[in-house]
Structure formats: structure tokens, C-alpha cells
Amino acid sequence: MLTKIQEDLYAFLWESNRENNSNTFLILGDKTILIDPGYRHLFGEVRRGLSALNLSTGQIDVVLATHGHPDHLDAMTMFRKPTLSMMGQEDFLYFTKLASLSFPVPEPDILLQAGELDIGRVRLQVLVTPGHSPGSLCLYWPEKKVLFCGDVAFEDGIGTTDLPGGDGKLMKESLIRISQLDVEVLLPGHGNVVVGREAVRRNFERIESFWFSYL
Secondary structure, eight states, rough: EEEETTTTEEEEEOSSSSSSOOOEEESSSSSSSEOOOOGGTHHHHHHHHHHHTTOOOOGOEEEEEEESOOHHHGGGGGTTTSSSEEEHHHHHHHHHHHOOOBBBOOOOOOOSSSEEETTTTTTEEEEEOSSTTTTEEEEEEEEEEEEEETTTEEEEEEEOOTTOOHHHHHHHHHHHHHHHOOOOOOOESSSSEEESSSHHHHHHHEEEHHHHHOO
16 A cells, blocks of 8 residues: 655555565655565556656656565566665675575675765765564655654564574664664564654553563
């Protein structure tokens, strides 16, 4: 489902309970940025949303994955130059070692580390937030007070830590870090978005009160 979050910020929210695809997000600026394109075989949902905005895959400047699980980055293989692909360096190195024909890891054009990332006039802060995977990334957009949090935090939940490379202690540390950011819009990899500074704050409080005892 295509949803407008803010001016020039859209979400493709996954609604099917039968298929485990990720939410995909689109930033429309002087550069067009697609975050977490999802599974290749389920990309039709995103393609239809792009078409509703009069966009094609060839008009995407950057495709970026928050982490190395296929439900977030498999469709990255559909994009061709001049579109640039990006993902975290640590996750790429880790999941490349586990790669197989059934679990390929696309080779990105740019490997990201912690720091600032300028894509046209959009300036993102890349935060390395391990726990769900060894090098999961959260992307903070200070100008808009938006946090793309991948599978670190959800509405009333957190990403699993029992997959290869997961770590409960590191997940807890990552959640504490991102909860201290000035966030008005929380955009998770699955489930509902959380809008409003107070709603985001309460969401992190619920996560801490319930989930921290399991980490």
C-alpha cells in the first residue's frame, strides 16, 4: 500500500500476512532514494506504487538496504546503472560468507559505515545498530526528524535476534542509542509506522518495559 508520510516521503507498506516482505520507503528530492526494496519476486507491489507516482525503476538514483536479509535487499538485483546500490559494509562481508544459490547477496556499489551520507541535498546519518544482524543500519534524517530503523525497532516490537549473526546484548544497546534521537517519524522494516514525537517516545518505553527482559 502506497502511503504519503510527509512531503517527498512515501512508504510502501506490506499488508499481506502470507508473505514476509519488508516495508519499502521512497525519498523524492533532487535524487530519488529507495530504501529496502524487498524481495525480487514480490517487487510488483512497489512497482505499482512507483507507477502511481509516475516513476519507473530506471528513475531511482539510489537503492539502499538497511541490512543483509533477503526480504530487504533481494530486489536490489533488478536495478542497473546509473542507479547506485548501497548497504552496510559489515553485513555485506558477513552475509557474503553465508551466501548460496538460494541466498545470494547482491554486491553493492557502495559499502556504508557509520557517519554522514549525502545523497544530493538529502543528508542522512548512518548509524551502525547491530543486534538483528551484525551490521544492521538505521538511517536518521535530522532535517525531517525521521528514522528508518530497518528491523531494529517496530511498533511495539523489535527484530529477532536468533538468526545468524543476531545478538540480544547488542540489540539492547542499539535500541537505547536510537531511542535517544529526536525522532518524530519512526519507519520500521515491517508493520506500522509510528508518527509523532510523543508516540515514538512511548513506543520506545513500551519496547524497554517488555522486550528488554528477553534480551
